[in-house]
Amino acid sequence: MSAPTPPRIELAGVGRTYRVGEPEAVPALRDIDWTIPPGEFVSVEGPSGCGKTTLLNLVGLLDAPTAGEIRWDGTPVGHRPDRERARLRLKGVGFIFQRFYLLPTLTALENIELPMRALRVPRAERTRRAGDLLEEVGLHGKERSFPHQLSGGEEQRVAVARALANRPGVLLADEPTGELDSGNAAAILALLERVRADRDATLVLVTHNPEVARHARRHVTMRDGRIASDVPGA
Amino acid sequence: MRWGYGSSLRHLRLQQVLAIAAVGTAVALPVVLVSVGGGVAAHELAGLENAGYQIVVSAAGAHGIVDSHNLTDRIRAIASVAAASPTLSLTVDVFPSGGSPTAVPAEGVIPDQFPATLPPEERDLFPSVLRLGDPTDAVHFDNGTYAGPASNDVMISTALAAAHGIANGTTLLIGGSDNRSQAVAYIVTGSFGAASSLLGPVEGSAVLLPLSNLQVLGGLATGPDAFQHDASDTIEVSVTGGSSVDPAALAQVRAQIQSLVPFYAVTSLGQEAQQLESASGVLTGFYLALSSVGLTVGLLFLALVLVRRVESDRRSIGIRRALGLPAGSIAREIVLDGIRLALLGAAVGVIGGYVLVEALAAWGSSGVRLAAQWARFDPVTIGAIVVGIVALSLLASGVATRVALRIEITEALR
Ligand SMILES: Nc1ncnc2c1ncn2[C@@H]1O[C@H](COP(=O)(O)OP(=O)(O)OP(=O)(O)O)[C@@H](O)[C@H]1O
């Protein structure tokens, strides 16, 4: 079964303001108009606090905008109820976080099976698929290891495998190499590029490391909650 | 639920143990109260049902019933009365040959009526026909003149026979006082086992005489100024089979007897049984109300522990939600966790309550020990308590689930 074509993601006039106690409002994002075509590999760069994570969370429907609309293939999805956005995330988006965020009480294999369990994939099939994914990220034999028994690089590989579990069209990685040494970082980047290409998936890669950003085909730079530049890569 | 991030395992274990202990204590209390209370009530009821008699006539003061022989005949004439047995209880002195005078409890009875009003376990202590001469005690009584020939037969308890080496067929002097010269010679015609509950705990020593003989010995045959006395303490009435278990029929017989003796107390054990039953119902309700305090505390504790665990697990919950796992799957895990803790607590409570009652039955002070021995562990009641606590644990899980689902995903992942 091949992955479904990723959606064309459009942000129209999107803003996100955090309210920390009514008087202080933090406008983390302002008036973003941005389109991510299917299968794009784009990096998002910018200084700390400029709104990269906020933007990624909105693109992945983890959060809802306080202004504007988000569309997937033309369908407004940004303001759908939690339950629907959770369903869209479960099937369509794979998240990879800086701090891996594996569930510490589950084994590597169980972590990868978790999203499939929520979609009621039969046990035999999900175990097989999780095993294949683990092999694909180069961790054959680590099925029964718990996260604390893995190195940081290995944990992030499991996280990549988990993000791929339900064959999402969109991969969103928030500083996936931020906590890894340069060797492991390069390996994770190579892995992400490879799995993205194999699946024709969209990949949005947040980083403030220009070295990392260089791998992308398109480069977005943010400043103060706005997109400052959006240019095709080298 | 397998809990994770941000929580020290030892703390979680401790909290879990505390929650189980709190629920266990909350469950043990009603288990003990209801089992012991229900057991005591059931024991009393069974005692009433097996009493052998269903209606008792009694009068104020010792030996307060007068005209006992006639009254007994009139009660026996009532339809559906099977037997009516007047009883007089006195202390007499026996003079064993070669021994010193000994005071023993004596019962005066009408020989053919007495066994019919005994409960089964006491009936077995006596021969089925009492060997006390004239079965109706009418010959000696002789219409209240006490002029007829007395049988002067006596039955003695096996304890008394053994203590003084008194054999069947021998003569035993019995007197109303320790003055040997006024004692009367009786023939020992047989013996009976002694139930301490029946004849008092005086080492099981007792004698059984025809009613008229004991009345004469005790000066209770004729009253002062030759006033007809014919005294007894109670008349126990047994009703024929069908009516004995029918409260309405019993009430009717009771009313008929009461109309014969307006100034005596006539009590039906059916009434007592009903009162006992309703009293035990009230008590059970009271026990449960009392226990509800404990249950509330236990459940609050359970809710607190579940909320604590949700909070210490914010990150794991945030990750699950971020991956898109439905809220229901998170709620289900919390609910299952609550049910698991509640069931463990209930098991601890039921076992703890049982052990406590058994310990009381073995080592309690005498009254407590008896009550504990009568305790009844009714599986239906205990099952209801367990189901109740599990159902209530859903409230605690509900609170924790609300907290879990209010966690902001993006904040939990920062
Ligand atoms: N939950 C929140 N409540 C209040 N303010 C927030 C919240 N999340 C983010 N912010 C603020 O919004 C702004 C953008 O934050 P964001 O996390 O998107 O930045 P970032 O570009 O990802 O930074 P970094 O490179 O350090 O990860 C910051 O000023 C931050 O303090």
Ligand SMILES: [Mg+2]
């Ligand atoms: Mg960030």
